[in-house]
Amino acid sequence: MNISEAAKLSGLAAKTIRYYESIDLLDLPRRGANGYRRYQDGDVQTLCFLRQARQFGFNIDQCRLLLALYKNPQRRSAEVHHLVSEKLAEVDAHIRELGETRDLLAQLVGACPNDEASGCSIIDTLAGQPEQVVAEKKR
Amino acid sequence: MNISEAAKLSGLAAKTIRYYESIDLLDLPRRGANGYRRYQDGDVQTLCFLRQARQFGFNIDQCRLLLALYKNPQRRSAEVHHLVSEKLAEVDAHIRELGETRDLLAQLVGACPNDEASGCSIIDTLAGQPEQVVAEKKR
DNA sequence: CTAAGCCTTACAGCAACTAGAAGGTCAAGG
DNA sequence: CCTTGACCTTCTAGTTGCTGTAAGGCTTAG
Known part of the structure; x- marks a missing residue:
């Protein structure tokens, strides 16, 4: 073919x-x-x-x-097993990371007034120093 | 500076x-x-x-x-809200997708004999036609 | 005979950087 | 005064895993 x-x-x-x-x-x-x-x-x-x-x-x-x-x-199937379980661990880690990101995004979305005014906690949070977000991450 | x-x-x-x-x-x-x-x-x-x-x-x-x-x-904070909630949806979708991948990988890892022999269900599954995995995905 | 639908190669471009080369600047130490 | 090392500058090229496009050849049907 x-x-x-x-x-x-x-x-x-x-x-x-x-x-x-x-x-x-x-x-x-x-x-x-x-x-x-x-x-x-x-x-x-x-x-x-x-x-x-x-x-x-x-x-x-x-x-x-x-x-x-x-x-x-x-x-040896053990070799295959090793490669695949490493990948599994990677994917797991990635999912956890994304989960944190999602939670933070959800927080932002929830806290934003979502109206015609300019005040916006999302903008404020994003403009903040890293530590602030990290701190929220830990909570 | x-x-x-x-x-x-x-x-x-x-x-x-x-x-x-x-x-x-x-x-x-x-x-x-x-x-x-x-x-x-x-x-x-x-x-x-x-x-x-x-x-x-x-x-x-x-x-x-x-x-x-x-x-x-x-x-208008609504514009910001819009962008961020779209991103939240994207991240959510990505997480779900990765979750499926993780479950399939976990299945593979669990089914592999993990020994010195050459027989390996992981290899067999990966070599299969797409439908087989899709079918497993649906279960 | 020509039009379509395959096939071939080769080069360029995508995202979002990162690495490296080649060189200018600046402050401290001998 | 000179050197050393840590900065800074620009420029080009490489990364990953493809995908798009160009320019041309083969094949088959009408």
Whole structure:
């Protein structure tokens, strides 16, 4: 199959597939007589793997590692487990951080008069020195 | 004060301040006889404002809007309220999305044997077609 | 024969900085 | 007076993970 078919099946953009190839994340595919890239079912599996890994938040270098494990029948599942639980911890931390941000934003929204006047606690808070917000964060 | 002092007080990197200037987010500051940028307390307030707004997740263009409101004594607090509650909704959506990702990752971590053998449900799941994960997502 | 819809490469641009080079300025110490 | 180190200046290029655009070749249907 050609690249657009592989793209459709894998959920990646054709551009993205070429890009992955250009950064050596993917092996060079076989080419047809016309110079077109040709993909097999196994290649599509690999593309799917990458798409999912990216969706899970793994960056390109982490995908490289995961892909190496994926392709290596001698892998130890513990290695995979390690990578994934690290990512889980990262995502958890990110969520906590965003949660704090959300709470602060909600505070701002709640405290703003939301009217035609110029007085605005949001503006006042944002203009304040860092410590003020940090202090509120701790409460 | 010079730029590094303003940077320290505001919590922004000196490089970032110059960058903000280069994209017209900040006005050109006065310069000393030696060509060094000179900042006043009011400038530091503005820098703090930007730092906080960025930390709250506003992008540069949104910061431009917020900054205009900040500097405009004729602003209506409702405008500020609008911008901030939109951001709150965005952050909320982002958190929900990340929450789903986290749950899926936790599932993967839990299902992996985490041993010396090569069999690994994580690898298997990642290699699967999109629908499989989507289906799990819905459960 | 031509129009569309693929495919190819290569270069540019996005956000929001960050790093580095190459050089000017300033204050303190020997 | 000279040097050293910490500032400051501008400029260019790199980061991440693509995405857009241009300019051209292949393929297939009408």
